[in-house]
Amino acid sequence: MKFGVVVFPGSNCDADCLHAIKVVTGQPAEYIWHKAGSVEGYDCIVLPGGFSYGDYLRCGAIARFSPVMAPVIEFARKGGLVLGICNGFQVLTEAGLLPGALHRNKNLSFLCHDTYLRLENNSTPFTTLGNLGSVMKVPIAHGEGNYYVDSETLKQLEENNQVVFRYCTKEGEITPEANPNGSLNNIAGICNEQGNVLGMMPHPERCAEEILGNTDGQVIFKSLLAAWQRRCG
Amino acid sequence: MFQAKIYVTLRKSVLDPQGNVVRKSLFALGYDNVPEVRIGRYMVVDIEAADRDAAEKQVRDMCDKLLVNPVIEDYTFELVEV
Amino acid sequence: MFQAKIYVTLRKSVLDPQGNVVRKSLFALGYDNVPEVRIGRYMVVDIEAADRDAAEKQVRDMCDKLLVNPVIEDYTFELVEV
Amino acid sequence: MTIEAKVWREMGLTDSEYQRIVEILGRQPNYVEIGIFAVMWSEHCSYKTSKPALKTLPTEGPAILQGPGENAGIVDIGDGQAVVFKIESHNHPSAIEPYQGAATGVGGILRDIFTMGARPIAVLDSLRFGELNDPRVRYLFDGVVAGISGYGNCIGVPTVGGEVYFSDSYEDNCLVNVMCVGLIEQKDIKKGVASGVGNPVMVVGAKTGRDGIHGATFASEELSEAAAERRPAVQVGDPFMEKLLLEACLEVIKTDYVVGIQDMGAAGLTSSSCEMASRAGTGLEMDLALVPRREEGMTPYELMLSESQERMLLVVKKGSEDKVKEIFAKWDLDCVVVGQVTEDGILRLKEGEAVVAEIPAKALTDEAPLYQRPTEVPAYLAEVQNYPLEQLNLPEDYNEILLKLLASPNIASKEYVYRQYDHMVGLNTVVLPGSDAAVLRVKGTKKGIAMTTDCNGRFCYLDPKTGAAIAVAEAARNLVCSGAKPLAVTNCLNFGNPEKPEVMWTFWRCIEGMGEACRVLETPVTGGNVSLYNETKGNAVFPTPTIGMVGLVEDLDKVCTQGFKEEGDTIFLIGETLPELGGSEYLKMHFGLEKGQAPKLDLDLEKRVQQFVLSEIKSGLIKSAHDCSEGGLAVALAECCITGGLGADITMVRRFRGDALLFGESQSRIVISTPPDKGVELVKKLVDVGVPYTQLGQVAGSDLNINVVNPGCSGCGGNLVNLPVAKLEETWRGAIECLMK
């Protein structure tokens, strides 16, 4: 299985994603430059965290027009696996691959700390190896992770089971206190209707190695590999 | 040469965290007569165009395409010849 | 009840990184006729005041005290009765 | 230009300095030349006041690859790798505009590191403000933290540590010191030299605007109304531009096109060009008309003195210009040839054909006058040192005092600050902020790099020499507690107006103390930064010689943290508690006193304590280690309990005042825990090396209990502290946030 990690100007978790993918899955992973005209030959595209174009104007708003995004969108429409983490999630919403928008955290300040996530949907290719309702500890690091979408679409998201992760307490309850940024319904990550595009604010690549004291993030990369193996043997 | 003054605001339905914080700190400063504050973006875009219509059309395009996110934002703009 | 529309801009010779990047990406989108973009803030402040003068004075105070950073920003505002 | 106008005075030059310039040039300088001399000879760039003292610091050691004089220091960490690090102040800009001042401070120090070819892997920030009950202070504090967070997070270098102190002495002059640590393969080290006559000189990065003209001179005078008048256009940081610059520079440095490279920091194009020429013993000729600019009608004077951020000066091999441009173009960056290296040692500036300035490069860098400024013992010293502390009443309720201390902003958790910093990006942060020192792994090895910044300004105020030595000792202690061997120091010397003999005296004493400690602890000084004139209306900041230190963890499996690990473990205090209350947070918080003698520091004992703890962390005997700093033993124990989520039962013999025993800040003390069955072995080793210690008790339950027994006085003993760890934690964690609401 071959992973591609897109490098936008200002991406800064690109190297981290590449590292985590290789360490966890043992599969090849390469950078894809934002000016690339195609994403041929990749089985999964990762849009990493960071501050593409400085997060100027709106997070992800400018990166969304990078040349590479047209083939990425095409790839996604054809059912290709696309994972957007943090800034990558913001790019996906700006690009219209995922509904809604991420705006300023409710307390206005950047937040970097562990959060607890409850797995709400383990039937996506990103989460099959996780147990439904299980709690994982994954750090966030963002100033604009406050998920918003109009009530109509929110209703659909919930009905279609597109909410994949919710911020919760250590014990797994969904409470206002457990919601770090004011996201609607404590939403931390969502997928598209087909389930092949996932966007999440927390950083699984930051908790995928023993040495970093937390391996809860591994399940996402391992699930991706498993999904690919099921499909392509 | 034209100059577009673009006013971008958060949609009514969207909570404005920044506006709330500012309202609270105004209150703390003794301004108890400020029921609401909304904070948006103010963009001044210079644009070379043959005529007002052309300029106007282009500004609208830019906003719809890049400058404004319709999911959470609304906008209005003025165009002045300079 | 009055409503103040406050326009905050970066002072003339102060660098506007955001404006520059937006200008460049507009260019990349084919808008080669946009020599400059400056990005500031647009604030809408509701304010209860006896009369226009009182409101105006208060708005100016708020700007000088909290809403505007005089070291790098300038502002203007309009006041409408609502 | 009319010389009668005495323009040099407005630019901060004295008449005698001006005469010196006339002698050097053998003629009257023109306006541009005066401006160039003024900024290069400013305190900020020339160190004309501090150099004589700095020369006395130890700068050599087996691990030192680059000492003072370059853009940053370099230490060997084995395997052909090295650590590049430096600390810098941005005090004055941050006082004017906290967000941008702090942000551009981060930007500047990052450039110092990647200029050498190193990839920045961590930032630390050492901050000082007035008391948080003042709204202006809260504004500065929030602005500075937001600025560091805004810039550091965006560029993707984790901010992993630092310190924050609050004291009235910093009310009008906040201190913002930022340290950056980078990692490099020794073969890739680049220097700021303009060698190779005929080689092209290139300007890279942001366009030049009228930002911060005379910022360097501005940083060399008191923050007065008058100074505010001449305030230059504030520099606004562009972290996105810097990120592109960082990646592009590291890419181009990996090629062999680059001869020398230097960032444009204070005094912008002026300092970078003449320093590069001076180091190489060459000259530079530049056509200012070629410098990309942001604003119209900029004069040569403005172009040379602009402090626009995110710019670099490159000297590349002749013929490689296009290859270099290609690389920068890939990152969407301007890269323009503006001149070439010459042999005559002259910095020659043209505008088109017209020569606008001609100055010997060395005259700017090496011939600034040095000042042996007069010194005089400060009058306040005797008064504060002889204050009769022994007459103070003992506290009624030690529980109450401990909780108050944990809630004091100087001791309370700094989570409010570091949760606003991305301290994880890069996947290297093995020990996160919240312990004594941060530890980062070196991918592909078993090694880790530990780092910390430390300085207790109050101690330096009460006893400059001992205070500065303590800063070094504490920094080393913090590294040792994390299992690292201290390697080297970078320092940031924040003082008041050096033209005042009393300030100058404290400066010299601090350097003396620092030098002595660095010698004994074998941590040479690899560079740093001096920030003087931190003084307003006669109020100078506490002498604050901030120490940044890096250390090496040889095996990451042996890294150690402060939290207690397991019920039943035995707790020891390594080192000795003396009846010392002087300068303690307890005195300040409970009695409102910043008086007394600074704690004694026995450097030989300090060294033995550190060596012992380090070797027993490696041997696995020590499971947790935390040094006693602000708040003394009781606070250290509380922090071990909080971070470990475990309680402790402590019993001590009281030989003197209970408050000194619990809250005094005696030096060279480390609280450690060891497995119950290893206590005997540990004691034996302690006795062998003759390091004093006290067995305190064990890790147990969910409360912190501190009992004292009092031989020969029944009833004086008993339980002094009994508090649930949950209560300690809630008090300690929430304190600063509450004050900011």
Ligand SMILES: Nc1ncnc2c1ncn2[C@@H]1O[C@H](COP(=O)(O)OP(=O)(O)O)[C@@H](O)[C@H]1O
């Ligand atoms: N300004 C800051 N930025 C980042 N981390 C900080 C800052 N201030 C304090 N910290 C972190 O909080 C912890 C405690 O700091 P401090 O009380 O200064 O420790 P010590 O007393 O051992 O020097 C350390 O891990 C330190 O790195």
Ligand SMILES: [Mg+2]
């Ligand atoms: Mg410590």
